[in-house]
Amino acid sequence: MTSCSPQLTFDELGTPLRDVTFCVVDLETTGGSHRTDAITEVGAVAVRGGSRISELGTLVDPGVRVPADITRLTGITNAMLHDAPPLGAVLPSVLDMLRGSVLVAHNAPFDTGFLKAACERLDRPWPGPPVLCTARLARAVLPHAECPSVKLGTLARHFGCATTPDHRALTDARATVEVLHHLLERIGNLGVQSPAARP
Incomplete structure (x- = not known):
């Protein structure tokens, strides 16, 4: 299990949800370990009050070859990454988006790691944003009988999202934004209007 910032918690104290900037991040990688694998694509969408503020989507040269099984899953080939920027050129933009924001990801320990x-x-320096995992939030908010699986694709279908996840970073980040908004609507219906975040 990857260590990361604690999961965001909600209560009646703190910044109103409409005033919170959420930076929704999705990464594609060469494998599942942040210790031995590398990032191949970054997608990030910043939203506040239900409106999109900015987006970032780029392939990333991982410096290693992409395994065949990862190419089958994502469609990202070694040829596609040949002229992609290295992570060192992309990371500053990602960190700029995260500063002052709540980092949101589906299976957040993976992306944060x-x-x-x-x-x-x-x-x-890691900016240490509060972290919200939409998979964990969905499990807490949705009854199992209503939605037995909290996979991103399942949630997107359940909520009738316009964006279909496809294991590409920006598409999946956009789908996660839609899922997040549906989950926040559920929380609002429960009377929760603000997050209490721990850095």
């Missing part, structure tokens, strides 16, 4: 490892390797 890779980003923190990248900061360590590239000697960049």
Whole structure:
């Protein structure tokens, strides 16, 4: 299990949800370990009050070959990454988006683990944003009988999202934004209007 910032918690204290900037991040990688694998694609969408503020989507040269099974899953080939920027050129933009934001990801320990490892390797300070995992939030908010699986694709279908996840970073980040908004609507219906975040 990857160490990361604690899961965001909600209560009646703190910044109103409409005023919170959420930076929704999705990464594609060469494998599942932030210690031995590398990032191949970054997608990030910043939203506040239900409106999109900015987006970032780019392939990343991982410096290693992409395994065949990962190419089958994501469609990202070694040829596609030939002229992609290295992570060192992409990471500053990602960190700029995260500062002052709540980092949101589906299976957040995975994405946060890779980003923190990248900061360590590239000697960049980790901004330490509060973290919200939409998979964990969905499990807490949705009854199992209503939605037995909290996979991103399942949640997107359940909520009738316009974006279909496809294991590409920006598409999946956009789908996660839609899922997040549906989950926050559920929380609002429960009377929760603000997050209490721990850095």
